[in-house]
Amino acid sequence: MIRHLFTLIWNRKRSNFLLMAEILLSFFVLFVVSVLLVNNYYNYRQPMGFRSDNVWEFNINAGQDTVARRAKLRLLVQELQATPGVVAITGTSSNTPFSFSTMNTDEYRYQGKPVGGYTDRYDADDDMVKVLGLNVVDGRWFDRRDDAAGRRFPVIINQAFAERMFGNEAAVGKVLTNEKKDEEWHVVGVVEAYRSGSDFAANEPAIFHRKVLQDTSRFVQQQVPELLVRVQPGSGAVLEQQLVRKIKSVTKGWSANVNTLEENRRDKMKFLVTPLAALGLVGLFLIINVALGLFGVLWYNISQRKAEIGLRRALGATGNGISGQFLGEMLVVTTLGVLGGLVLAVQFPLLGVFGVASQIYVQAMVLATVLIFVLTAICALQPSRIAAGIQPAVSLREE
Amino acid sequence: MNSTTAPNNRFASPEIGLTTAPATAMLKLTDIEKVYQTKTIETVALNRVNLTINKGEFVSIMGPSGCGKSTLLSIMGLLDEPSSGQVEIAGRPVTAYSDKELAHLRNQKIGFVFQSYHLINDLSVLDNVELPLLYRSSVSGKERRQRAHAALDKVGLSARTNHFPSQLSGGQRQRVAIARALAGNPELILADEPTGNLDSVMGEEIMDLLMGLNRHDGVTIVMVTHDEQQALKTERVIRFFDGSQVS
Ligand SMILES: Nc1ncnc2c1ncn2[C@@H]1O[C@H](COP(=O)(O)OP(=O)(O)OP(=O)(O)O)[C@@H](O)[C@H]1O
Ligand SMILES: [Mg+2]
Numbered sequence: 001m002i003r004h005l006f007t008l009i010w011n012r013k014r015s016n017f018l019l020m021a022e023i024l025l026s027f028f029v030l031f032v033v034s035v036l037l038v039n040n041y042y043n044y045r046q047p048m049g050f051r052s053d054n055v056w057e058f059n060i061n062a063g064q065d066t067v068a069r070r071a072k073l074r075l076l077v078q079e080l081q082a083t084p085g086v087v088a089i090t091g092t093s094s095n096t097p098f099s100f101s102t103m104n105t106d107e108y109r110y111q112g113k114p115v116g117g118y119t120d121r122y123d124a125d126d127d128m129v130k131v132l133g134l135n136v137v138d139g140r141w142f143d144r145r146d147d148a149a150g151r152r153f154p155v156i157i158n159q160a161f162a163e164r165m166f167g168n169e170a171a172v173g174k175v176l177t178n179e180k181k182d183e184e185w186h187v188v189g190v191v192e193a194y195r196s197g198s199d200f201a202a203n204e205p206a207i208f209h210r211k212v213l214q215d216t217s218r219f220v221q222q223q224v225p226e227l228l229v230r231v232q233p234g235s236g237a238v239l240e241q242q243l244v245r246k247i248k249s250v251t252k253g254w255s256a257n258v259n260t261l262e263e264n265r266r267d268k269m270k271f272l273v274t275p276l277a278a279l280g281l282v283g284l285f286l287i288i289n290v291a292l293g294l295f296g297v298l299w300y301n302i303s304q305r306k307a308e309i310g311l312r313r314a315l316g317a318t319g320n321g322i323s324g325q326f327l328g329e330m331l332v333v334t335t336l337g338v339l340g341g342l343v344l345a346v347q348f349p350l351l352g353v354f355g356v357a358s359q360i361y362v363q364a365m366v367l368a369t370v371l372i373f374v375l376t377a378i379c380a381l382q383p384s385r386i387a388a389g390i391q392p393a394v395s396l397r398e399e
Numbered sequence: 400m401n402s403t404t405a406p407n408n409r410f411a412s413p414e415i416g417l418t419t420a421p422a423t424a425m426l427k428l429t430d431i432e433k434v435y436q437t438k439t440i441e442t443v444a445l446n447r448v449n450l451t452i453n454k455g456e457f458v459s460i461m462g463p464s465g466c467g468k469s470t471l472l473s474i475m476g477l478l479d480e481p482s483s484g485q486v487e488i489a490g491r492p493v494t495a496y497s498d499k500e501l502a503h504l505r506n507q508k509i510g511f512v513f514q515s516y517h518l519i520n521d522l523s524v525l526d527n528v529e530l531p532l533l534y535r536s537s538v539s540g541k542e543r544r545q546r547a548h549a550a551l552d553k554v555g556l557s558a559r560t561n562h563f564p565s566q567l568s569g570g571q572r573q574r575v576a577i578a579r580a581l582a583g584n585p586e587l588i589l590a591d592e593p594t595g596n597l598d599s600v601m602g603e604e605i606m607d608l609l610m611g612l613n614r615h616d617g618v619t620i621v622m623v624t625h626d627e628q629q630a631l632k633t634e635r636v637i638r639f640f641d642g643s644q645v646s
Pocket of ligand 1: 397435436465467471514
């Protein structure tokens, strides 16, 4: 029977080729959608590396006031820290968690070799570890000892950076340079991860530079950092107003914008999910289209082949035998189409085009294969049941 | 090959014709009616047909065009159901068989030669002839091919096994249809004008072939024909007119 199926498919290669091409293309669409899905899911499952609950972000606007900004800022941080309900405060660059701002560079070298790709850079002070609950897995976070670092600036990297740059070697103690070798950085610690972009951000190399408010050499005079404040769980509007009022009174006229990191997280999520959902919708639409096409082709096939089906029934095929034959033909054609699609799909990991890990491509291939078989099975089921219901007498009438 | 053993004796041994075993009914039709209903017109294709075909008989059916011969044959071949009346096969009414059992009967017991051949255009001659055997799980692929080749040999088409139906003449297609009916070694052959498209010599050969099967292998045959000469060679001629049996 299997031989017979292949003979039939081969003898009808022209119409089956179209069907196969359609399956190949829809497999490819499914594969691309699957890569996106699997990749985002994979990222989503990675550790964030920090805690965003009970952290408020103060976006301070000094406006026209340029008088003694540094001193005012230092005083402000002291005042805020002293407020009951505040656990810790950190000043950081504008690329706070879930913000729309990023800072990246490819300047780091170790023995002349770069990390490969860009590294996200963050400015941090000694208290960031407390505010964001970063997970230090090796070495230590920044502290007062780093005040005496001199020209060799301390940095902290994430594990992704460490693995790419140093492989299995210990990262702590290593010295990085820039390409011209006129700057040096000393790795003092490693954090597990810092996926600050969003829940879907990839776990890419990241580095923290120490910038403390006291450090006038490193902080540009006019710069006002973002303040991240960890508050006691359950703190609400009362504390928020208290802090805003304090900012106004201490600085005499600066204003502040407050968001919780959780709010920012949701906003970022919405921002990312919207195009993803739109893309998913387009994908779904395409797939429905493909399904309808397949369904139509199969339906047409069966109405075209009524005489043949009737004849087979007249020669002794059972109804189940007929539907089995149709499903079998569909299975073979689908398999051939999928094989063609896989040949195309496998080029992605082989050529390494989008920098997505091979295992994600493999998973996407598996997912797309399963989906396409389910899809064709659904499309073939009803037509093949109709085929099974065709009576032998039909063979007498159709030509 | 050992050429001294003749596998198929073409001439009947006289004893066979003389056996007087009690006739057992292969097919029994009782009060068969077949009415075709279309939007505008109702056609009574068969009207109160009562007919018994005994095991081992060679019956021919004659009658003018449109009198219901093909309709009758398709009911006998379990391809269609009568509007009323009863069909019995092997002593059991057809309505008592399940769909699967009917498929089995069509496959194992009956060889049907369609008036308009009904070959599958996308299959080669050989694949077409193999078709009934395909639905028998007991027959291996190798045996299937051997039997198909043998059947094509009998109808003189062994040189055309790899052709497709569209590459054959009408008469050749008709012979393929006959070979397909033979390939399954059925007990009952229902042939609808099997020589209708053949020249007289070829027609004779097919007639001889059918008669040989009937005499030597005990195959029961019902054949529709327009040819008086052929009909006279068979044991019984049933004549139809306008849906009714007239003799
Ligand atoms: N599917 C159908 N629908 C309507 N009428 C039909 C159908 N099949 C057959 N008929 C009618 O039934 C009658 C008998 O047809 P049938 O094919 O049995 O004739 P026949 O004796 O085989 O004729 P011929 O010698 O030309 O083959 C005809 O009048 C025909 O028009
Ligand atoms: Mg007819």
